[in-house]
Amino acid sequence: MSELLLVVTIAGERVALRSAAVESVVELDALIPVPRAAPHVAGLSALRSRVLTVIDCMRALELGVTDCSDGIREAVVVELDGHHYALLVDLVEDVVEAMSEPSPVRAAMRPGWERISEGMVETETGPLLVVDVAGLIGGAEAKAA
Amino acid sequence: MDDLIADFVAECREMLEALGGEIVAWEAEPDDRSRLDSIFRFVHTVKGNCGFFEFPRLEALSHAAEDALADVRAGRRDADGPLVSAVLAIIDRIGEMIAAIEAGEEFPAGDDSALIAALAPGAEGPAIPHAAPLEGQGRTATAPRTIRLSVELLDRVMSTVSDMVLARNELARRLRESPTDVSVDGAFERLSSIIAEMRDAITRTRMQRIENLFVGLPRMVRDLTAELGKQVLIDIEGGDVELDREMIEMIRDPLTHIIRNAVDHGIELPADRLKSGKREIGILHVSARQSGNQILIDIHDDGRGIDGKRLVEKAIGAGLFGKDEANALSDRERLALIFEAGLSTANQVTAISGRGVGMDVVRSNIERIGGIVEVDSRLGEGTRMTLRVPLTLTIIPALTVSIAGQHFAIPRSAIEEIVRANGDAVTLERLGGAGVATIRGRRVPQVSLADILGLESEIPERDRTLIVLRLSGGDVYALSVDRIHDHEELVVKPAAPAVMATGLYAGTTLADDGSPILLFDASGLAEVGGVKLEAQERASRIAEGPASEVSKSTAVLLFKGLDGGRRALRLAVVDRIEEIAASAIKEAAGQLRVQVGEAILPLAGVPGAVGEGNVRLFRLNDGNHELGYAFAEVLDFAVIDNDIIHAERPGEVSGVSLINGEPAEIVDAHWLFANHVGVASRGKGQLVCRLPSDDPWMQNMLRPIVEAAGYRVIGDVDEPADLVIASQGSDVSGDEAGQTIWLRSEAEASGKKDSSIYRYDRAGLLMALKSAGTGSGI
Numbered sequence: 001m002s003e004l005l006l007v008v009t010i011a012g013e014r015v016a017l018r019s020a021a022v023e024s025v026v027e028l029d030a031l032i033p034v035p036r037a038a039p040h041v042a043g044l045s046a047l048r049s050r051v052l053t054v055i056d057c058m059r060a061l062e063l064g065v066t067d068c069s070d071g072i073r074e075a076v077v078v079e080l081d082g083h084h085y086a087l088l089v090d091l092v093e094d095v096v097e098a099m100s101e102p103s104p105v106r107a108a109m110r111p112g113w114e115r116i117s118e119g120m121v122e123t124e125t126g127p128l129l130v131v132d133v134a135g136l137i138g139g140a141e142a143k144a145a
Numbered sequence: 146m147d148d149l150i151a152d153f154v155a156e157c158r159e160m161l162e163a164l165g166g167e168i169v170a171w172e173a174e175p176d177d178r179s180r181l182d183s184i185f186r187f188v189h190t191v192k193g194n195c196g197f198f199e200f201p202r203l204e205a206l207s208h209a210a211e212d213a214l215a216d217v218r219a220g221r222r223d224a225d226g227p228l229v230s231a232v233l234a235i236i237d238r239i240g241e242m243i244a245a246i247e248a249g250e251e252f253p254a255g256d257d258s259a260l261i262a263a264l265a266p267g268a269e270g271p272a273i274p275h276a277a278p279l280e281g282q283g284r285t286a287t288a289p290r291t292i293r294l295s296v297e298l299l300d301r302v303m304s305t306v307s308d309m310v311l312a313r314n315e316l317a318r319r320l321r322e323s324p325t326d327v328s329v330d331g332a333f334e335r336l337s338s339i340i341a342e343m344r345d346a347i348t349r350t351r352m353q354r355i356e357n358l359f360v361g362l363p364r365m366v367r368d369l370t371a372e373l374g375k376q377v378l379i380d381i382e383g384g385d386v387e388l389d390r391e392m393i394e395m396i397r398d399p400l401t402h403i404i405r406n407a408v409d410h411g412i413e414l415p416a417d418r419l420k421s422g423k424r425e426i427g428i429l430h431v432s433a434r435q436s437g438n439q440i441l442i443d444i445h446d447d448g449r450g451i452d453g454k455r456l457v458e459k460a461i462g463a464g465l466f467g468k469d470e471a472n473a474l475s476d477r478e479r480l481a482l483i484f485e486a487g488l489s490t491a492n493q494v495t496a497i498s499g500r501g502v503g504m505d506v507v508r509s510n511i512e513r514i515g516g517i518v519e520v521d522s523r524l525g526e527g528t529r530m531t532l533r534v535p536l537t538l539t540i541i542p543a544l545t546v547s548i549a550g551q552h553f554a555i556p557r558s559a560i561e562e563i564v565r566a567n568g569d570a571v572t573l574e575r576l577g578g579a580g581v582a583t584i585r586g587r588r589v590p591q592v593s594l595a596d597i598l599g600l601e602s603e604i605p606e607r608d609r610t611l612i613v614l615r616l617s618g619g620d621v622y623a624l625s626v627d628r629i630h631d632h633e634e635l636v637v638k639p640a641a642p643a644v645m646a647t648g649l650y651a652g653t654t655l656a657d658d659g660s661p662i663l664l665f666d667a668s669g670l671a672e673v674g675g676v677k678l679e680a681q682e683r684a685s686r687i688a689e690g691p692a693s694e695v696s697k698s699t700a701v702l703l704f705k706g707l708d709g710g711r712r713a714l715r716l717a718v719v720d721r722i723e724e725i726a727a728s729a730i731k732e733a734a735g736q737l738r739v740q741v742g743e744a745i746l747p748l749a750g751v752p753g754a755v756g757e758g759n760v761r762l763f764r765l766n767d768g769n770h771e772l773g774y775a776f777a778e779v780l781d782f783a784v785i786d787n788d789i790i791h792a793e794r795p796g797e798v799s800g801v802s803l804i805n806g807e808p809a810e811i812v813d814a815h816w817l818f819a820n821h822v823g824v825a826s827r828g829k830g831q832l833v834c835r836l837p838s839d840d841p842w843m844q845n846m847l848r849p850i851v852e853a854a855g856y857r858v859i860g861d862v863d864e865p866a867d868l869v870i871a872s873q874g875s876d877v878s879g880d881e882a883g884q885t886i887w888l889r890s891e892a893e894a895s896g897k898k899d900s901s902i903y904r905y906d907r908a909g910l911l912m913a914l915k916s917a918g919t920g921s922g923i
Contacts, residue, residue, distance in 0.1 A: 032661050035598035036647040044653060044661040048308050051653040051661045053641035083641040
């Protein structure tokens with residue numbers, strides 16, 4: 001019984017999220033900005049009666065800013081400590097099966113990725129980086145804190 | 146087996162809670178059979194169950210108590226002080242053990258034989274003074290049929306209902322946009338009302354009677370008084386007020402603390418009380434009532450009161466402020482010092498309170514749930530603490546505002562007033578880049594929401610709206626926003642940590658159209674906006690000065706009349722409240738009168754028949770005369786800070802104004818006295834008006850109007866008059882001609898020089914009476 005992974009693209013790179021952590025994949029339209037919040041908080045959105053805090057993954061990784069101006073965006077909904085978040089990603093691809101336990105990536109990654117890496121897993125489509133959701137949500141400041 | 150134990154524990158806890166008040170009442174009245182029975186039932190149930198579960202110590206304890214109580218029931222023994230104390234001690238031990246079972250721990254090790262021995266007739270028990278009987282605890286608690294539900298389940302139901310409301314709103318919008326059938330609209334209306342009903346019911350499931358909180362108080366006070374050697378009678382009222390169960394838990398500790406303080410520091414030792422001319426038994430009055438969407442809990446003792454001067458000295462000693470500032474403090478602010486950390490007037494630290502780590506914690510706990518603590522005290526007469534808390538934690542009345550096109554919400558409780566930046570009474574100035582708003586003579590710091598949020602507002606500063614926010618500490622500042630939208634009741638949920646980290650927001654909520662709105666935290670806004678709070682509060686008083694005197698709001702008592710109308714009476718005229726039997730109200734000498742004790746007072750405020758039972762009335766006093774005014778219930782103390790719309794005709798109601806957000810009729814006390822007490826109420830020093838005593842029209846028709854305008858009416862006697870009213874063409878002595886109002890009987894004036902007034906031109910007459918009054922310089 002191996003773990004299922006959701007493959008998404010962030011900043012042009014295919015990475016994996018543990019599917020156990022993922023509640024759903026949604027398309028967000030309206031985004032309400034949160035003035036003065038950390039830059040990687042793209043805003044708030046509503047999913048039924050729940051308020052989602054929308055996290056711009058590219059900002060969280062310090063790899064650029066996701067362009068939200070063109071309307072509908074794909075996002076992955078996760079829950080952390082009782083709060084619901086929507087992670088803005090470029091693309092949601094597929095669910096794949098992990099064929100190995102995560103193992104450390106020994107080469108040097110870019111600092112943003114380094115921070116949120118849980119290791120590398122083998123899948124049918126090749127090796128993928130497993131992303132730590134809490135790290136994404138914490139954003140760039142989490143490291144300093 | 147585990148399930149059975151859980152049920153046993155739950156049952157015991159419920160009985161223990163219900164018993165709390167009963168026990169003390171039983172102690173005061175040991176002959177009360179029904180209370181004895183319910184205590185007996187409790188120990189009996191415990192005994193029966195522990196035999197089954199193998200809790201030998203519990204069984205031994207309950208068995209011993211059961212035996213002793215059985216003797217009392219059979220009349221073989223009297224329930225005397227030592228016995229009651231021993232039974233109480235056993236019940237306490239049982240409670241501890243049950244708590245341990247519930248937590249899955251081992252029993253606290255110890256020996257129960259001392260407790261059991263204390264039950265024996267003639268055994269030495271601790272000398273315990275009797276707590277006085279309870280009022281409001283008269284009936285035996287009978288539990289309605291209930292089931293246990295987990296709060297999570299309730300929360301889930303609640304959030305589903307919220308979803309439903311949102312879905313309905315969405316549907317409503319779609320229906321409005323497209324033409325629909327009448328039948329569809331009808332069905333939709335029905336659905337809407339059902340959903341609304343359901344939301345109400347679900348909200349109610351989270352509500353609990355505040356009795357659950359109050360039921361333990363008599364016992365606590367009893368134990369405290371025993372420990373301190375005091376005598377306190379606790380009077381509890383309003384246990385049927387309901388509030389959110391979480392809220393009850395949140396106010397449990399603060400309330401306990403205040404009561405401990407009241408018993409420990411407030412109420413004096415019996416000997417001291419006698420010395421200062423009070424009854425030996427101190428009275429602690431605890432009451433709860435609902436006022437709008439707030440619950441007011443009053444804790445009032447008749448003890449020694451709070452010494453404001455000592456507090457100030459201590460505060461100076463503690464370096465909170467200097468002597469000059471201390472002198473500038475008002476009485477109210479002095480008393481509010483008890484909420485400062487580290488100040489206590491207690492001479493010595495006792496086990497119960499007085500370490501000075503109390504009231505500041507109480508205040509911060511209450512404020513955390515959006516409540517307010519108020520204190521009022523008179524040295525030597527007692528202290529009143531009032532907790533004002535919102536009904537629920539989750540539904541907050543809020544004002545929605547917008548800035549740069551984005552909507553936000555501000556909690557209503559923080560809003561003091563809303564003014565337009567370009568209004569007459571408002572000026573905005575910039576001092577070194579910082580905003581200062583002067584609102585009716587009061588200088589308050591002003592910050593722009595756009596600046597705080599770093600947004601660009603398209604609306605120039607001058608055209609924005611200022612919201613004056615009052616923080617819990619009493620600090621005030623003005624926030625300028627682009628636009629005000631609506632008052633809404635919002636279901637507020639906590640926001641994610643990344644959002645809360647800004648310090649600006651108290652939570653998030655969903656607007657009717659389903660889009661998220663951020664709720665501001667008023668003190669967070671001030672902090673981020675750079676408003677310097679404490680320094681500002683003391684300095685603003687200088688600007689307040691005489692200018693604010695004019696706009697000072699009037700304190701009123703808000704009440705519901707016998708006819709159900711929402712009315713307000715100026716607090717200053719209300720002497721006190723009496724409750725009298727309806728039979729004491731009689732029609733006599735042309736009007737309703739009420740007998741209160743030895744006095745017979747004219748009675749107003751009765752719309753029709755009085756009915757049966759008791760009637761409550763205000764005793765109004767104008768300094769010379771008293772008057773009764775019947776009412777149904779007191780709603781609140783309030784201030785009139787909105788405009789009063791005056792009535793067209795003088796009468797019982799002088800006008801209407803918005804008080805606490807709803808219109809209320811302002812009762813005209815002057816009119817009441819003028820009409821119900823009449824001539825007799827006129828004291829000295831009034832303006833005097835001469836009316837011809839031989840003119841029946843003047844005497845019968847005009848005289849009441851003149852009197853109502855504040856004049857004392859005299860006839861043709863030799864007394865100087867400030868004003869004379871005469872029919873056109875009659876004789877008036879020369880020296881009084883200047884202050885004469887001439888009346889004519891024709892509606893049309895006879896010429897341009899004719900300054901007389903038509904006798905039925907009431908407005909003209911009143912105007913003339915008024916200007917004559919001011920003209921004479923009184």
